[in-house]
Amino acid sequence: MDKIAPKSRRTLLKTATAVAGAVAGTSLPALASAAPAAQGAEVIKIVSSLPLTGPSYGQSISVVNAIRMAIEEAGRKSGNFIIEYEALDDATAAAAKWMAEKEAENANKALNDPDTMVYIGTMNSGAAKVSIPILNQANLVMISPANTYPGLTKPGKGEANEPDVYYPSGTRNYTRVVPADDLQGAVGANWAKKLGAKTAYVIDDTELYGKGIADVFVATAEKIGIKLVGRSGIDGKASDYRAVATNVRALKPDAVYFGGITDNNAAKVLKDLRDGGFDGSFIGPDGIFDTTFLKTAGDAAEGAYCTFGGVAVSSYEGSAKEFAEKYKAAYHADPEAYAIYGYEAAKVALAAIAAAGVKDRTKIRDAVFATKDFKGILGTWGFDANGDTSVTTMSVSIAARLADGTLSWEKVEILTAG
Amino acid sequence: MLTFEYFLQQLVTGLANGMLITLVAIGYTLVYGIVEMINFAHGDVFMLGAFSSVTTLQALGAQAVKRVANKDQPPIPETYLWLVIALITSMVFCATLNVLIERLAYRRLRRGSRMAPLISAIGVSFILQNFGIYWKGVSPVNFPRYIPQIDLVKAFGIDSFVRVTTKDVFVFVVTVPLVIALTLFIQRTKLGKAMRATAQDRDAAQLMGIDINRTIALTFLLGGALAGAAGLVSGLYNNTAGFQMGFSYGLNSFTAAVLGGIGNLNGAMLGGVFIGILAAMSDGYLDARWTPVVIFGTLNLVLIIRPSGILGQDLAERA
Numbered sequence: 001m002d003k004i005a006p007k008s009r010r011t012l013l014k015t016a017t018a019v020a021g022a023v024a025g026t027s028l029p030a031l032a033s034a035a036p037a038a039q040g041a042e043v044i045k046i047v048s049s050l051p052l053t054g055p056s057y058g059q060s061i062s063v064v065n066a067i068r069m070a071i072e073e074a075g076r077k078s079g080n081f082i083i084e085y086e087a088l089d090d091a092t093a094a095a096a097k098w099m100a101e102k103e104a105e106n107a108n109k110a111l112n113d114p115d116t117m118v119y120i121g122t123m124n125s126g127a128a129k130v131s132i133p134i135l136n137q138a139n140l141v142m143i144s145p146a147n148t149y150p151g152l153t154k155p156g157k158g159e160a161n162e163p164d165v166y167y168p169s170g171t172r173n174y175t176r177v178v179p180a181d182d183l184q185g186a187v188g189a190n191w192a193k194k195l196g197a198k199t200a201y202v203i204d205d206t207e208l209y210g211k212g213i214a215d216v217f218v219a220t221a222e223k224i225g226i227k228l229v230g231r232s233g234i235d236g237k238a239s240d241y242r243a244v245a246t247n248v249r250a251l252k253p254d255a256v257y258f259g260g261i262t263d264n265n266a267a268k269v270l271k272d273l274r275d276g277g278f279d280g281s282f283i284g285p286d287g288i289f290d291t292t293f294l295k296t297a298g299d300a301a302e303g304a305y306c307t308f309g310g311v312a313v314s315s316y317e318g319s320a321k322e323f324a325e326k327y328k329a330a331y332h333a334d335p336e337a338y339a340i341y342g343y344e345a346a347k348v349a350l351a352a353i354a355a356a357g358v359k360d361r362t363k364i365r366d367a368v369f370a371t372k373d374f375k376g377i378l379g380t381w382g383f384d385a386n387g388d389t390s391v392t393t394m395s396v397s398i399a400a401r402l403a404d405g406t407l408s409w410e411k412v413e414i415l416t417a418g
Numbered sequence: 419m420l421t422f423e424y425f426l427q428q429l430v431t432g433l434a435n436g437m438l439i440t441l442v443a444i445g446y447t448l449v450y451g452i453v454e455m456i457n458f459a460h461g462d463v464f465m466l467g468a469f470s471s472v473t474t475l476q477a478l479g480a481q482a483v484k485r486v487a488n489k490d491q492p493p494i495p496e497t498y499l500w501l502v503i504a505l506i507t508s509m510v511f512c513a514t515l516n517v518l519i520e521r522l523a524y525r526r527l528r529r530g531s532r533m534a535p536l537i538s539a540i541g542v543s544f545i546l547q548n549f550g551i552y553w554k555g556v557s558p559v560n561f562p563r564y565i566p567q568i569d570l571v572k573a574f575g576i577d578s579f580v581r582v583t584t585k586d587v588f589v590f591v592v593t594v595p596l597v598i599a600l601t602l603f604i605q606r607t608k609l610g611k612a613m614r615a616t617a618q619d620r621d622a623a624q625l626m627g628i629d630i631n632r633t634i635a636l637t638f639l640l641g642g643a644l645a646g647a648a649g650l651v652s653g654l655y656n657n658t659a660g661f662q663m664g665f666s667y668g669l670n671s672f673t674a675a676v677l678g679g680i681g682n683l684n685g686a687m688l689g690g691v692f693i694g695i696l697a698a699m700s701d702g703y704l705d706a707r708w709t710p711v712v713i714f715g716t717l718n719l720v721l722i723i724r725p726s727g728i729l730g731q732d733l734a735e736r737a
Contacts, residue, residue, distance in 0.1 A: 055557040093548075096556050096662060206707055233707035237666050240656050242431045243701030250424055250579065267558065268658050275567055275657075277581070296658065298560040299485065 012127075023050045042105055042359055044081040045113065046071070046349055048107040048342070049121035049131065051091035051098045053293045055263045063145050063342030065331050067120060070346035079354035084115070089128055097236075097263035098127045107131035109255060111138045117364050118143065118349040120342070124261070125149030125209040128174070132166040136173045141365035143348055144176040145341035148184060148286065148309060149212045153386040155398060157182050158212065163386075173365055175387035177378070179309035179394065181209070181285070185216025187394045187415060188257060188283050188307045192226055195281050197254035199227045203244060205260030206233040213285045214259025221257075228251050236264030244269070245276030254280050261287035267296035274300040274334075289337045294407040295398055301399040301407055308337060308380070311395045315411040316340075319377050337409075344376050423579040428702040429695065434586045434655065436694020437447040437593040441648035442671035443678070444600065445516075445641030451617045451681035452637045453528065458539040461668015462546035463642055467512045467649020468659040469554055472561050474504040482562035490566035497564060501654075505592070509646040516642025517635050543664075550661035558660035568629040583653055591649050592604060596644060599689060603640075604683065613637060617681070646705065670697070673717050679727030688728060 047069055050060035064087040076083050088110075090103040103122060110116045111134060119140055122128045127148045132152065135142055151158015152166065152174065167173070192200055200221055203212035211233070218228055229251040232244045248256060256273060260266055266288045273282065283305045294301045313334055316324050319341060327335040351374070352367035372382035381390045397409040442464050449457045480500040484491045522540050527534040565588050568582045604610035615623040616633045624630050652667070653659050674693040678685025693713060700712040720728060 053556060057556065093551060093556065096660075232705055235706055235710060237662065238706065238709070239652070239663060239666055239670075240431075240435070241701075241706065242435075243428060245423070245704055246427050246431065246702060267557070267560075268656070271657055275585075292557050296558045296560050298562065298657075328529050 005413050031322045041082050043084055043115050044117045045084045046118045047086045047110050047116055049088045049090045050123045053091040053093050054096035058292055059290045059408045062336035062339040066339040067346040070343045074350050078232035078350040098124045100130045103127040103182040105132045107134040119347050126207050132174050136167050136169050139362045139365050141368045143345040145345045146338050147176050149209050150180040150182040153388050172387055175383050177389050179392055181213040181216055181372040184307050184309055185213045186220040188217050190222035191396050192255045193224050199229045199253045200255045201229055201248050201253040202231045202257045204233055205236050205264035210260035236238050241269050241272040247270040248278050249276050256282050258284045262293040267293050270297050271300040304399045306397050308395050312397045312409050312411045322375055324402035344378055421546050426580045428698040430582055432695035432698030434589040436691035437589055438648055438652050439671050439694050440687050440690025441593055441644045443674040443690045445645050445676040446672050447686040448637050450639045455535045459542035461664035462543050463512050463516055464645040464649050465550055465664030467508045467646035468653040470511045471504045471508045471650040471653050474507045483566040505650050508650045509643040512643040512646030513639045516638040520638040545659055558658050561657045561659050565654050589655055677720055679729040682729050685727055685729040
């Protein structure tokens with residue numbers, strides 16, 4: 001299941017473009033689908049903003065492909081409108097991950113383009129924090145396929161001034177099709193308990209998402225009787241984490257929880273822990289739920305657990321399975337974990353544009369928020385007033401070695417968080 | 419957790435990392451000592467050294483260490499040969515690259531403004547990083563485990579929290595002889611004498627019949643070779659390589675060189691080991707997130723009190 005390799009040539013090309021873009025201070029040009037030039041019909045543009053440069057590329061391009069698939073399936077039309085799509089990149093080659101400046105640039109670009117009515121993004125919660133307030137002023141609706149930090153939408157789950165601080169106009173414009181971390185972090189802690197852990201050590205990457213979910217893990221762990229023996233924040237650019245591994249060895253926790261993303265050296269952290277002699281359970285959130293993590297960690301990854309809002313691709317059923325098959329036929333690779341959410345986000349956007357019936361940002365935003373009993377690929381669901389999905393399916397996967405010797409995330413259990 | 423054994427463990431980690439930093443720092447300091455420029459591309463040469471090592475080892479068909487019952491097995495005997503070949507390849511590759519860089523990007527600017535080669539070096543750094551991306555992609559590369567990790571303390575029958583593994587020892591086995599060889603080369607050989615003379619007074623050295631261009635090329639050659647060795651060792655020690663590693667290691671090594679007194683060989687060694695230990699202690703006793711603050715804070719402090727670094731700046735006099 002070598003998902004990324006077949007595209008390596010494209011990675012290069014894109015990287016080169018991104019480098020050129022970063023140097024010239026311009027954004028990544030044209031991934032736009034060429035729209036059929038029909039007469040009279042108006043054009044509505046959907047843009048996405050995801051990290052297409054760096055370790056996240058595999059995950060992000062999979063989401064972009066899925067969005068494109070949804071739009072193609074609808075015949076690049078919704079209601080009376082012709083739909084155009086452009087995939088923006090919010091990462092730079094120099095950082096090899098999302099950058100606040102790049103995300104702000106993308107948001108402003110969308111804002112200033114009168115045809116852009118829907119903004120699908122972002123991948124990283126920290127990036128959403130940048131673009132939500134920018135787009136909020138223009139009533140431009142955001143649908144995130146991947147953000148899970150609770151404070152973006154839920155009062156009382158993040159900092160004291162969250163989430164209102166992100167919505168200067170006073171009206172919400174941000175929705176997400178994935179369940180948030182107040183569920184996921186709790187699932188992580190419950191899973192540790194189920195594995196028999198009595199003590200845990202927590203490592204986070206000090207980012208909004210990573211620290212946020214680690215906080216939820218700690219809070220839940222204490223509630224259900226897992227003792228926190230230590231906690232470290234790491235620098236994602238450091239060359240090694242041996243000192244942290246030494247702490248873990250000294251404290252002998254039953255489990256280590258890592259709050260963070262693959263781009264912040266998650267694989268190296270796990271390698272150093274294993275090299276340091278830690279043989280307990282390693283549990284991470286959806287930030288490491290990709291093939292890049294498995295490839296980089298190599299042998300060390302075997303047996304690592306990962307929680308995810310949704311289910312692993314290998315255990316899709318029904319319409320999700322059909323989606324995975326169609327995806328594979330079109331792109332010659334299995335979809336990554338978040339592709340299905342990109343697909344669903346695009347479907348919601350298309351439905352909302354049709355329901356609104358006018359090319360008006362406010363109306364389309366209201367139509368997205370009015371999504372209820374939506375019969376999508378994730379089941380029948382809707383958005384609540386905060387813009388959160390009613391879906392609460394969570395799953396735990398394990399990094400297992402397949403018969404052909406490659407590592408893959410395989411489902412262990414599907415849970416419904418309440 | 420504030421036991422003495424814990425302290426010793428961090429010391430071992432710090433020393434091993436410090437030796438790696440030293441190898442790279444020497445490259446900065448040698449070049450600065452002779453041409454008085456900071457070679458910002460040096461860290462990226464080191465990164466390409468790591469990339470070339472993993473490519474060589476994979477091309478040779480070297481086998482990664484097998485784990486049986488959670489214990490690393492000793493490598494097959496051929497592995498040692500593969501490692502020596504990879505070490506030589508990486509050193510030759512990086513030395514050649516560094517000499518080429520000097521010839522193409524710096525030599526013509528030598529008589530110009532001091533800023534010119536510096537800016538050129540930053541440009542070269544970008545070129546090498548992008549070459550790295552082209553070669554191995556943007557994601558970190560898994561550097562397979564060719565060196566087994568066997569705890570020697572336990573192997574000697576001592577039951578202690580401190581672990582000194584074969585991997586730690588490997589770092590010293592490669593780096594220490596290289597540093598000693600370089601020091602002897604500079605102190606004892608004719609070419610070394612030429613390097614010292616050029617560092618002291620370029621014009622006078624030229625009048626004495628020393629080929630300046632060749633001596634400077636030799637300096638880049640030595641710096642590059644050490645960076646190549648460091649690339650291999652860091653890959654085997656950390657089991658990860660990525661196009662950004664040149665930047666992060668480079669920054670630490672540059673700091674080490676400045677801290678010890680840039681242009682001063684002993685200063686680079688002292689600075690390298692000092693930064694390695696400081697980082698490990700900060701990681702262990704504070705928190706990893708504060709380590710860059712501690713390192714650069716210390717650098718600031720030293721530069722305020724002793725602007726020329728701990729051991730002062732002269733390669734010619736002190737090397």
